[in-house]
Amino acid sequence: MPTCPNWTVGRLVRHLAAVHSWVLACIADPHGTETRGERAPKEWDELLPWWDERRKELRAAFDRGADTPAQVPFGFYEANLGSWARRQAHEAAIHRIDVELAAGAEPTTFDTAFATDGADEALSMILHRRTADWSAVEAAGTVLVHAEDARTLWSLTLTPGERPTLGGPAEPDVTLSGDADAVYKRLWRRPANVSITGEQTLLDVLETP
Incomplete structure (x- = not known):
C-alpha cells in the first residue's frame, strides 16, 4: 500500500x-x-x-x-x-x-467540519502522545496551520527538548495552509494539496504516528 x-x-x-x-x-x-x-x-x-x-x-x-x-x-x-x-x-x-x-481510486474529500476536527485532534491530542520523551527533539520556532475554508488557525511553539505548545497567533517560521480537507490529510501524512512557506523541516515534528 x-x-x-x-x-x-x-x-x-x-x-x-x-x-x-x-x-x-x-x-x-x-x-x-x-x-x-x-x-x-x-x-x-x-x-x-x-x-x-x-x-x-x-x-x-x-x-x-x-x-x-x-x-x-x-x-x-x-x-x-x-x-x-x-x-x-x-x-x-x-x-x-x-x-x-x-485501489487507484480518488480519495474521499471530507467535509469542512469533520476535517477541521481531525486537524485539531492531530495538533491538540495525537501530537502530544507521539512520544513520551521530547528531550532529543531539537526543533525551535513557530508553526502556523491554517484551514482556510474553516477560518481556523493553530499556532504552535516548538522549543528544543519540550512538547510543542498551542498558543495565540505569532509570527510564524513556517505556515501550512489549505482547505481543511487538505490540511487534515497532510497532518496525517497522506497526499494533499497544501501550501507551505518558510522552514518546512519544522513540520516534521507535527507529523502524526
Whole structure:
C-alpha cells in the first residue's frame, strides 16, 4: 500500500477490526487497565463478517452518550465514549484513504467540519502522545496551520527538548495552509494539496504516528 509501507489491504482491515475489538473491551471495563480485545481472524472470509459485527457493536455502544465513562489509555483525552467516538472516526477516515489509494481510486474529500476536527485532534491530542520523551527533539520556532475554508488557525511553539505548545497567533517560521480537507490529510501524512512557506523541516515534528 503506497501510504502504509509493508501493509496489505488485508492487514489494514485486520488492524481496524482489532482496534474496534479493543475499544469495545475498554468500554466494557471503564475503570480497568491494560485491557485487550479479542483477536481478529486472519482469514479474509472470516475477518470481514467478524469486523462487521464489531463495527455494529461499536456504533451501538456510542449511542449510550458521549459522557458515558470508558477506559481511554491516552493522556489528554477524557475517559468517556465521546473521546473514543472522535478517535475511531478519524482512525477509520484516514485508513479509508489508504485503501482508496491502494485501489487507484480518488480519495474521499471530507467535509469542512469533520476535517477541521481531525486537524485539531492531530495538533491538540495525537501530537502530544507521539512520544513520551521530547528531550532529543531539537526543533525551535513557530508553526502556523491554517484551514482556510474553516477560518481556523493553530499556532504552535516548538522549543528544543519540550512538547510543542498551542498558543495565540505569532509570527510564524513556517505556515501550512489549505482547505481543511487538505490540511487534515497532510497532518496525517497522506497526499494533499497544501501550501507551505518558510522552514518546512519544522513540520516534521507535527507529523502524526
